[in-house]
Amino acid sequence: xxxxxxxxxxxxxxxxxxxxxxxxxxLSSNQASPKHPNIIILFCDDLGYxxxxxxxxxxxxxxxLDHMAGEGMRLTNxxxxxxxxxxxxxxxxxxxxxxxxxxxxxxxPASERGIHPEEVTLAEALKNVGYATAGYGKWHLGTTKxxxxxxxxxxxxxxxxxxxxxxxxxxxxxIALLKGNDTLELNPDQRKLTELYTxxxxxxxxxxxxxxxxxxxxxxxxxxxxxxxxxxEGKSKRGxxxxxxxxxxxxxxxxxxxxxxLKLDKNTLVFFTSDNGPWIIRGLNGxxxxxxxxxxxxxxxxxxxxxxxxxxxxxxxxxxxxTQTASVIDLYRTMITLAGGTVQESAKVDGLExxxxxxxxxxxxxxxxxxYYGLSNKLMAVRKGKWKLHTxxxxxxxxDYFEGKLPLLFNLDTDPSEEHDVSDQQPELVAELIDLxxxxxxxxxxxxxxxxxx
Amino acid sequence: xxxxxxxxxxxxxxxxxxxxxxxxxxLSSNQASPKHPNIIILFCDDLGYxxxxxxxxxxxxxxxLDHMAGEGMRLTNxxxxxxxxxxxxxxxxxxxxxxxxxxxxxxxPASERGIHPEEVTLAEALKNVGYATAGYGKWHLGTTKxxxxxxxxxxxxxxxxxxxxxxxxxxxxxIALLKGNDTLELNPDQRKLTELYTxxxxxxxxxxxxxxxxxxxxxxxxxxxxxxxxxxEGKSKRGxxxxxxxxxxxxxxxxxxxxxxLKLDKNTLVFFTSDNGPWIIRGLNGxxxxxxxxxxxxxxxxxxxxxxxxxxxxxxxxxxxxTQTASVIDLYRTMITLAGGTVQESAKVDGLExxxxxxxxxxxxxxxxxxYYGLSNKLMAVRKGKWKLHTxxxxxxxxDYFEGKLPLLFNLDTDPSEEHDVSDQQPELVAELIDLxxxxxxxxxxxxxxxxxx
Numbered sequence: 001x002x003x004x005x006x007x008x009x010x011x012x013x014x015x016x017x018x019x020x021x022x023x024x025x026x027l028s029s030n031q032a033s034p035k036h037p038n039i040i041i042l043f044c045d046d047l048g049y050x051x052x053x054x055x056x057x058x059x060x061x062x063x064x065l066d067h068m069a070g071e072g073m074r075l076t077n078x079x080x081x082x083x084x085x086x087x088x089x090x091x092x093x094x095x096x097x098x099x100x101x102x103x104x105x106x107x108x109p110a111s112e113r114g115i116h117p118e119e120v121t122l123a124e125a126l127k128n129v130g131y132a133t134a135g136y137g138k139w140h141l142g143t144t145k146x147x148x149x150x151x152x153x154x155x156x157x158x159x160x161x162x163x164x165x166x167x168x169x170x171x172x173x174x175i176a177l178l179k180g181n182d183t184l185e186l187n188p189d190q191r192k193l194t195e196l197y198t199x200x201x202x203x204x205x206x207x208x209x210x211x212x213x214x215x216x217x218x219x220x221x222x223x224x225x226x227x228x229x230x231x232x233e234g235k236s237k238r239g240x241x242x243x244x245x246x247x248x249x250x251x252x253x254x255x256x257x258x259x260x261x262l263k264l265d266k267n268t269l270v271f272f273t274s275d276n277g278p279w280i281i282r283g284l285n286g287x288x289x290x291x292x293x294x295x296x297x298x299x300x301x302x303x304x305x306x307x308x309x310x311x312x313x314x315x316x317x318x319x320x321x322x323t324q325t326a327s328v329i330d331l332y333r334t335m336i337t338l339a340g341g342t343v344q345e346s347a348k349v350d351g352l353e354x355x356x357x358x359x360x361x362x363x364x365x366x367x368x369x370x371x372y373y374g375l376s377n378k379l380m381a382v383r384k385g386k387w388k389l390h391t392x393x394x395x396x397x398x399x400d401y402f403e404g405k406l407p408l409l410f411n412l413d414t415d416p417s418e419e420h421d422v423s424d425q426q427p428e429l430v431a432e433l434i435d436l437x438x439x440x441x442x443x444x445x446x447x448x449x450x451x452x453x454x
Numbered sequence: 455x456x457x458x459x460x461x462x463x464x465x466x467x468x469x470x471x472x473x474x475x476x477x478x479x480x481l482s483s484n485q486a487s488p489k490h491p492n493i494i495i496l497f498c499d500d501l502g503y504x505x506x507x508x509x510x511x512x513x514x515x516x517x518x519l520d521h522m523a524g525e526g527m528r529l530t531n532x533x534x535x536x537x538x539x540x541x542x543x544x545x546x547x548x549x550x551x552x553x554x555x556x557x558x559x560x561x562x563p564a565s566e567r568g569i570h571p572e573e574v575t576l577a578e579a580l581k582n583v584g585y586a587t588a589g590y591g592k593w594h595l596g597t598t599k600x601x602x603x604x605x606x607x608x609x610x611x612x613x614x615x616x617x618x619x620x621x622x623x624x625x626x627x628x629i630a631l632l633k634g635n636d637t638l639e640l641n642p643d644q645r646k647l648t649e650l651y652t653x654x655x656x657x658x659x660x661x662x663x664x665x666x667x668x669x670x671x672x673x674x675x676x677x678x679x680x681x682x683x684x685x686x687e688g689k690s691k692r693g694x695x696x697x698x699x700x701x702x703x704x705x706x707x708x709x710x711x712x713x714x715x716l717k718l719d720k721n722t723l724v725f726f727t728s729d730n731g732p733w734i735i736r737g738l739n740g741x742x743x744x745x746x747x748x749x750x751x752x753x754x755x756x757x758x759x760x761x762x763x764x765x766x767x768x769x770x771x772x773x774x775x776x777t778q779t780a781s782v783i784d785l786y787r788t789m790i791t792l793a794g795g796t797v798q799e800s801a802k803v804d805g806l807e808x809x810x811x812x813x814x815x816x817x818x819x820x821x822x823x824x825x826y827y828g829l830s831n832k833l834m835a836v837r838k839g840k841w842k843l844h845t846x847x848x849x850x851x852x853x854d855y856f857e858g859k860l861p862l863l864f865n866l867d868t869d870p871s872e873e874h875d876v877s878d879q880q881p882e883l884v885a886e887l888i889d890l891x892x893x894x895x896x897x898x899x900x901x902x903x904x905x906x907x908x
Contacts, residue, residue: 049510052743053775054505056510057745058530058759058870061775070524070773076512237777237840241866284868288745291504291511305512319524321507321515386691399879414693414738416512 011203035340036212037315038205039126041331042252043092043216045085045138045164045223048278049305050290051245057288059237060245064253066271072311072357073320077412080276081328083303083356083374085164085297086140086277088328089218093121093141094154095332095343095351099377099444107142109167109175114142114292115153115187117276120347122332123154123214129341134405135161136197137218151180155216159200165190165220165227177183188226193220194244198251202258209262212339215253218275219248219266224282243287256311266314269338269358273328293418297396299381301388310358317360323385324357325368334358348447371440379444382437386413389423389433407434482778489794490666491769492722493580493658493740494784496706497546499539499592499618499669499677502732503759504744505699513691513740514699518707519763526765527774527812528766534730535782537750537828539549539618539759540594542729542782543672547575547595547607549786549797549805553831553898561596563621563629568596569607574785574801576666583795586662590614590651605634609670613654619644619674619681630671644681647674648698652705656712663716666793672708672729673702678736695739710765723766723792723812727782731757731795735850747872751850753828753835755872764812771814778811779822779837788812802901835899836891839866843877843887861888873893 016123023053051054053062054069079093087098087105103113115121123133134157135150141149142148150158155291159179168175168187171259176183201215207337221227221244232250236242252272259265280295280302289295289302296303299309308326310316329351333343337355356362372381374394383391390408402408402421409423409430423430460513503509508523512868535545541552541559552559557567569575575828577587589604595617596602604612613633622629622641630637646805655669673697675681682689682697686704690696706726709821713719732741734749734756743749743756750757761782764770783805791809806819828848835844844862847855856862856875863877863884877884 038896052529053508054508056508059777063773063775066775067773074507121589237867241868284873288871291742291744319517319521321517323513323515413513413691414695415741451461 006358011280020042023172028038033301035410036130037312038213038215038264039131039335040201040215040255040268040270040341041092041135041217041335042255042270042272043089043218044272044274045247045388046222046276046296047222047245047248047274047307048289049292049302049307050288051222052307052397055307056290060242061236063247063434064249064256065272066367068252068256068270068311069261069309069315071318072270072309072316072429073360075308075310075322075324075326075357077323077325078273078306078308079304079327079370080274080306080324081373083276083298085138085223085275087373087377089138090115091327091329091351092331093123094119095122095329095349096345096347097251097329097371097444098348098373099379100348100350100447103142103265105375105377106309107140107163109143109163109172109434112144112434114145116146117147117152119153120344121154121342122316122335123216125154125336125341125343126214126339128157129339130212131339132211132213133158133216134158134201134204134213135216135218136162138162139218140164146181148280149178149181157204159184160197160218161188161220164437165193165223166225178377190220191233194247194251195229195238198254200311201255204270205255205258206262207223210263214335215402219251221245221248222287223286224279226285226376239284242286245287269310269312269335270317271308271310273308277306279301291417293401294395294397294399297375297395299372299390299403300393300395300414303374304372312358316358320360322357322362323367324332324362324369325385326354326357327351327370330354354396355387361402369436371437379437382431382440383434384410386411387429387433388412388418389437391432391434391437409433457516459777462687463495464850466636471882472500482905490584491720491766491792492667492669493585493789493793494545494669494709494722495671495789496653496724496726497543497591497672498702498708498726498728499673499675500703500730500733500741500750501676501699501766502741502743502749503546503746503756503761504742505676505732506761508763509761510744511692514696515690518703518710518872519726521694521723522706522710523650523763524772525726525767526763527776527814528774528813529762529764529778529780531777531779532727532760533758533761533779534760535827536730536831537730537752539592539677539729541827541831543592543594544569545781545783545805546785547577548801549576549803550782550801551783551825551898552673552827553833554802554804554901557596557610559829559831561594561617563597563617563626565596566598568599568602571606573607573653573796576609576789577604577670579608579786579790579795579797580668582606583790583793584666585793586658586665586667588612588658588667589670589672590654591670592616592618592674593672594618598903600635603623603632603635608896609710611658613638614672615642615647617645617673619677620679644674645683645687647681647881648701648705649683652708655709659718659772660716663718668789673705674694675699675702676741678733678739680739693738695741697774699741707828720768723764723769724761727762728760728870731760745871746852747851747855748853751829752848753826753844754847754849754855756868757828758826766812770812774814776811778808778819779824780808780811781805781824784808825891833895836887837866838887838890838895840865841883841887842866842872843884843891845888845891854874863887
């Protein structure tokens with residue numbers, strides 16, 4: 001239930017934001033207060049931690065992302081909300097652990113469930129404080145009812161494939177490229193999608209340059225099947241996987257250059273990350289988690305530790321690296337705070353606000369607790385400060401790294417690769433972390449998948 | 455045998471270089487022709503590919519190295535000359551495959567062998583063209599005869615531990631910190647070594663600022679046992695291993711800043727790399743090879759693929775990444791060429807010259823052949839272009855990644871982690887690469903450990 005306070009607030013902010021001359025200043029042509037920066041979230045699909053130049057890949061060239069990091073902040077202890085697509089998107093757009101969605105961690109074209117109408121998505125919350133909002137790319141939060149689609153969930157505009165790009169004929173029914181609520185094209189040429197999403201986003205930014213705006217760009221790539229655009233096909237040393245990542249790098253370069261051209265760069269926060277780790281069971285068509293273990297589907301670090309770059313000249317300190325434990329579920333509170341909004345108490349948002357980290361005024365949350373919801377939105381592990389405890393593990397590869405031993409305890413500061421289990425040496429800590437997991441499970445049992453049960 | 459031509463050349467160059475005013479210009483106070491840049495080689499001990507910020511470590515902070523890469527060139531397909539200390543140092547200082555040394559791949563304090571007096575080391579070659587030369591750090595090319603020591607092998611000055619820092623009491627005899635040929639101190643406080651080497655190098659650079667100089671700085675760290683300096687102990691999130699790497703990062707920062715202060719930065723090439731991959735059997739005291747397989751001792755990529763950064767403002771193009779296959783054995787020809795010298799034909803140097811790569815005029819050597827000499831200087835594998843064939847494998851961990859299957863063939867462009875053996879699909883290529891290995895073995899049998907047999 002959206003509160004009237006929110007609506008009223010939205011109107012007031014709306015009034016405050018409409019008094020705009022549209023004239024360029026040296027800093028910005030966006031006349032919104034610096035308290036209302038534009039927000040762009042670039043969200044890759046199955047990009048691994050180790051797949052960028054800046055994160056150590058020897059053969060994938062990502063000069064634009066490397067440069068973005070040089071002008072911004074790398075977050076090296078940053079997690080996706082889930083090791084799977086749907087759940088991770090839910091976590092991003094609601095700030096809530098995916099178990100709260102009330103639906104499966106991966107939705108299929110015929111899935112009857114979808115995002116609940118009473119969820120206040122990030123787009124809705126930003127719209128409520130006067131932002132123009134648009135999404136270009138993979139939705140994956142339900143398609144079988146109109147109410148699940150982006151336009152009914154806070155987005156003024158939407159264009160994209162509404163679920164994963166492999167859910168297409170012959171195995172699946174026709175896949176529709178949606179524009180708003182309507183089908184623009186069936187089974188579109190996927191080689192054109194990265195460029196299409198990029199151009200649409202740039203066009204929106206240009207049209208909305210005099211309003212604060214939110215752009216959500218969940219790329220179709222590098223999810224398998226891989227489709228590089230014609231300018232990228234066969235170009236990367238890394239092969240087709242490298243081609244699609246290098247096209248994403250091109251896309252990021254286009255968007256940042258566009259912001260500079262529009263003189264919006266000093267008033268825009270761009271956040272680049274991935275929905276989960278690399279799809280390693282896909283062989284060379286899957287990416288690399290670098291020094292982390294395993295990949296997509298798993299709650300080993302490689303399944304959820306993702307590349308993250310925040311960029312916002314004048315806001316985000318340039319060329320910095322931040323090791324704060326943070327997550328995609330934190331983007332909700334953080335972006336709403338940056339936008340000058342407030343989060344509805346009743347929404348039971350799990351993510352924290354880390355605006356101070358992004359702005360370089362970090363108060364490190366040394367003991368930050370983060371839960372790893374994995375396979376079928378099940379709670380598998382917890383991180384508290386530097387310690388990670390697994391009560392359960394799973395790998396799509398079938399690999400059992402510690403021959404069934406559970407629980408497993410790792411110090412992620414010294415041992416990010418999860419090689420040295422120290423559970424036997426730390427029984428009290430193990431007990432404390434098991435208790436945290438138990439409490440979290442109880443909390444979720446009590447609160448349930450909130451919007452369904454209330 | 456040093457040829458007279460070399461000596462004559464050295465005298466001529468010496469004359470050319472003595473006409474120096476020492477005055478600062480905007481570009482440089484070093485009056486040597488740009489054809490005689492200062493050369494500094496920073497050589498880590500057991501640093502893994504994945505242990506820097508720029509190569510993807512989440513918790514080791516290396517802002518100076520990251521910045522160095524931003525101002526210079528990263529080489530991401532760069533190899534050490536061997537997966538072990540002694541052999542790798544031999545390869546660097548002679549440009550020759552380590553099997554040519556005629557001694558073991560690791561020398562111990564009592565080893566009777568050492569570098570042959572007729573080897574023309576990189577220091578000697580640079581001295582021959584008028585360079586002042588100094589070494590600060592781990593020598594490891596023989597100690598039981600004076601003729602093996604640095605001063606008898608081209609270095610004007612030397613200070614350092616002459617072999618690995620673990621070869622000390624109680625397991626080994628007293629270890630001497632040498633200054634020139636003399637013992638300065640027995641069993642020195644190793645916590646002070648990184649700073650000591652750094653200060654000595656900086657002092658030398660200052661004293662020799664009006665001559666072309668060569669500084670070789672083979673750090674004692676991060677070889678086990680780990681000894682961080684007092685300003686670094688307990689500081690890194692990564693623990694003691696991170697402490698010593700962060701101290702090396704500090705050292706690099708000091709050296710680059712010193713070059714700028716001395717106005718030598720426009721006329722100095724600095725090359726940073728490692729002698730081999732991380733010592734993974736040392737648990738948390740060993741580093742990480744990132745997305746590569748295995749570590750020190752092995753000819754899997756993790757044993758020999760090492761971080762490499764070339765820096766030389768105005769010479770080396772800034773902020774670039776180069777994927778050219780290159781090796782520590784190439785530094786010999788490359789640095790001598792940069793210095794305006796020539797390599798003695800009779801020296802049977804194996805390394806190639808990649809000056810054009812460093813200067814950004816790269817003519818990619820697409821089919822470059824590189825041999826992997828591993829365990830006891832034995833030929834284990836070959837890389838030709840993107841293809842790597844193992845005829846033998848070894849891991850200090852005892853791990854056998856492909857259950858004894860040999861040979862193994864990998865496409866390192868698309869599969870740098872060596873996960874997907876394609877030997878069965880490419881029998882002709884396998885035969886060709888096996889033939890290359892056989893030819894190389896025959897060549898070495900004919901040429902032998904040259905300086906001993908002639």
